[in-house]
Amino acid sequence: MSFAIKSSAFSNGSEIPRKYTCAGENVSPALSWSEVPPEPRALALIADDPDAPAGIWTHWVMWNIPANATSLSEGVAPSQESLPNGARQGKNDFGRIGYGGPCPPPGRPHRYIFRLYALASMLDVKSGAARSELESVMKPHVVAQAEWMGLFKR
Numbered sequence: 001m002s003f004a005i006k007s008s009a010f011s012n013g014s015e016i017p018r019k020y021t022c023a024g025e026n027v028s029p030a031l032s033w034s035e036v037p038p039e040p041r042a043l044a045l046i047a048d049d050p051d052a053p054a055g056i057w058t059h060w061v062m063w064n065i066p067a068n069a070t071s072l073s074e075g076v077a078p079s080q081e082s083l084p085n086g087a088r089q090g091k092n093d094f095g096r097i098g099y100g101g102p103c104p105p106p107g108r109p110h111r112y113i114f115r116l117y118a119l120a121s122m123l124d125v126k127s128g129a130a131r132s133e134l135e136s137v138m139k140p141h142v143v144a145q146a147e148w149m150g151l152f153k154r
Contacts, residue, residue: 005033005116005146009074016112016150022103023154027078028060032071033116037144040067040118044138046131049102051110058131059112060099061090063123063138081127088127090134097128102152109153118144 009029010016018024036043047060065072065087078098082088094100104110119141125134 003033003035003037003116003118003144003146005031005114005148007031007114007148007150010150012148012150014150015109016102016152021101021152024101026099026101027075028072028099028101030071030074031114031116031148033146034070036067037118039120039143042067042119042122043069044117044119044123044134045072045114046117046134047099047112047114048131049104049110049112051104051108053105058093059101060092060114061129061131061134062087063090063119063125063134064088067118088125088129090125090127090129090131093131102150104152104154106154109151111149111151113147113149115145115147117142 007029020029043065044063049057066085089098092100102112120143121141123137125137
């Protein structure tokens, strides 16, 4: 096996239930992962919509997830910059801290990709940071990446 992420809320490549979108409760889905390489000191998560009309739309950024963690529960603390396990959340493209569910314009389905990164070190990035800042700091520290994709349309 290799480093992998999944969600119990929807199968890879299938429709994301409304509960996890702006058309429902807008809570983050449960995520779990396995086969984390032995060297990482932390994990980071980025969820985005590459099909957004204005370009890639970021729905969630989180970093400094403990390397020994194996999951995130459903409904991770919305708007909370720092979590009890030391993980930090940043701003999504809705301008809010934490998870912002799929909310595409009416029409064809959009893809929503949850990427989990195994990092060789903890990141010195302040809570509330934007994706661009996180990516620039974490890039040289990525040792592995896994992804899970769901679809949603309105």
